[in-house]
Amino acid sequence: MFNVEVVSPEAVSYTGEADMVIARTVDGGDIAFQAGHVPFIGNLAVWSVEVIKPDGTRDVFAVHRGFVQVHGNQVTILSDVSEAAQDIDVARAQAALDSAEAALVAGGDDAEIAEAEAAKGRAELRLRVAANG
Amino acid sequence: MPGGKERELRRRISSVQSTKKITRAMELIAATRVVKAMQRADAARPYARRITSVIENLAASGAEVDHPLLREVTDVKRVGFIVMAGDRGLAGAYNTNPIRAAERQIMGHQSEGKDYSLFAVGKKAIAYYKFRHYRVDHSYMGFTDNPTYEDARRIADDVAAAFVAGEIDQVELIYTEFVSMGTQRVSVRRFLPLEDTQVMAEIGSGSAAAISSFEFEPSPEAVLESLLPRYVEARLYGALLDCAASEHANRQRAMKSATDNAEELITKLSREMNAARQAAITTEIMEIVGGAEALGAEVPIDDFFAAFAAAAPAVPGDSDAAAVFASTVPDSLSHTET
Numbered sequence: 001m002f003n004v005e006v007v008s009p010e011a012v013s014y015t016g017e018a019d020m021v022i023a024r025t026v027d028g029g030d031i032a033f034q035a036g037h038v039p040f041i042g043n044l045a046v047w048s049v050e051v052i053k054p055d056g057t058r059d060v061f062a063v064h065r066g067f068v069q070v071h072g073n074q075v076t077i078l079s080d081v082s083e084a085a086q087d088i089d090v091a092r093a094q095a096a097l098d099s100a101e102a103a104l105v106a107g108g109d110d111a112e113i114a115e116a117e118a119a120k121g122r123a124e125l126r127l128r129v130a131a132n133g
Numbered sequence: 134m135p136g137g138k139e140r141e142l143r144r145r146i147s148s149v150q151s152t153k154k155i156t157r158a159m160e161l162i163a164a165t166r167v168v169k170a171m172q173r174a175d176a177a178r179p180y181a182r183r184i185t186s187v188i189e190n191l192a193a194s195g196a197e198v199d200h201p202l203l204r205e206v207t208d209v210k211r212v213g214f215i216v217m218a219g220d221r222g223l224a225g226a227y228n229t230n231p232i233r234a235a236e237r238q239i240m241g242h243q244s245e246g247k248d249y250s251l252f253a254v255g256k257k258a259i260a261y262y263k264f265r266h267y268r269v270d271h272s273y274m275g276f277t278d279n280p281t282y283e284d285a286r287r288i289a290d291d292v293a294a295a296f297v298a299g300e301i302d303q304v305e306l307i308y309t310e311f312v313s314m315g316t317q318r319v320s321v322r323r324f325l326p327l328e329d330t331q332v333m334a335e336i337g338s339g340s341a342a343a344i345s346s347f348e349f350e351p352s353p354e355a356v357l358e359s360l361l362p363r364y365v366e367a368r369l370y371g372a373l374l375d376c377a378a379s380e381h382a383n384r385q386r387a388m389k390s391a392t393d394n395a396e397e398l399i400t401k402l403s404r405e406m407n408a409a410r411q412a413a414i415t416t417e418i419m420e421i422v423g424g425a426e427a428l429g430a431e432v433p434i435d436d437f438f439a440a441f442a443a444a445a446p447a448v449p450g451d452s453d454a455a456a457v458f459a460s461t462v463p464d465s466l467s468h469t470e471t
Contacts, residue, residue, distance in 0.1 A: 009282040011176040028350040042350035078183050
């Protein structure tokens with residue numbers, strides 16, 4: 001068992017104990033941390049962070065950018081854009097997904113397409129996390 | 134005309150009184166806001182600390198990276214200034230201090246032949262520089278009393294873009310540091326290029342726990358590269374929050390002394406008004422008595438009272454008038470009797 005913290009620039013948005021934390025790093029794929037993990041710092045991909053608590057329940061976050069630091073008995077998620085599953089507005093995420101897909105169909109220059117794809121990724125992540133949370 | 138001065142004073146007193154109501158309300162509002170701003174600044178501290186600690190750990194692992202934000206320029210041609218002031222006045226010297234400090238810096242750099250580029254935050258700063266025909270390249274307003282991270286990111290993006298593009302070779306940050314409720318001071322700091330990671334780590338907590346060797350994914354360099362922009366944002370956000378707390382603290386102090394001044398002024402004006410009224414009453418009594426004497430008739434005492442009441446409508450709690458009456462009447466009566 002160890003401590004988990006989700007820290008946003010504005011506040012510490014989540015603290016709790018966990019048996020395991022599952023995240024995904026850029027280029028590294030999924031990675032799970034348990035107590036006694038070797039000190040670790042990673043760039044988080046646009047993906048979910050799953051916190052499995054000692055009683056077996058899970059807290060899921062959508063993390064769009066950030067870092068994970070594991071040190072001693074402490075896992076810290078540093079992110080300026082993270083949302084807990086219960087805070088996600090499903091209708092809004094669905095609307096964002098629809099408009100992103102429409103933008104992809106419509107096409108445009110490279111920057112527009114990249115932006116639409118990023119928006120689509122974020123919306124999909126939100127929906128997936130909201131459904132699992 | 135008797136009573137003219139009194140009426141004038143009465144008007145001034147009521148105007149000072151309504152000003153006092155406003156300043157008092159602003160003082161109370163600022164007092165609650167400064168507490169909230171301080172809480173927000175405290176809440177933001179963990180993130181900045183953790184980011185610094187990650188940098189420490191990176192530095193300890195010996196990661197060095199040739200990031201554009203670390204680009205040290207020896208021949209500085211143009212200096213960027215981020216000047217943080219407020220959107221609203223009535224906050225004592227809060228707005229003028231950083232604005233003047235920045236102006237001195239600009240002049241100093243100009244005398245060394247360097248150009249400047251202004252990033253003005255807050256309506257007051259923008260107005261000041263525009264009025265004096267400084268070139269304001271970027272202006273931001275509408276959030277100084279309650280800044281969000283998004284605001285900090287917007288500024289950081291513009292500053293970093295200009296720096297990376299080579300438009301500016303150095304960036305100075307001028308803001309008001311919130312030391313405590315009683316102390317806020319203007320601080321001029323170098324903002325870009327960033328100190329190298331070793332120095333950043335030393336400025337941070339400096340905890341030697343960083344000795345343990347970390348694993349990095351994808352690599353120390355890649356982590357540092359995506360971390361530095363966040364570090365810049367977090368530092369700007371911290372400065373904005375300090376400014377907000379300082380602004381409210383300064384406004385509270387300014388409004389408190391304004392309220393005190395208003396109170397003092399009201400006391401002074403009330404005294405003047407009472408004296409004027411007293412003088413008017415005395416004059417009227419003298420006129421009545423003098424008139425009666427000139428007619429050579431005895432003024433019945435009842436008529437005298439009636440005349441007095443008509444001339445000076447009784448003001449509730451008007452002890453001054455009563456005193457005037459008490460001290461004047463016996464003399465004048467005895468005078469008429471003899």
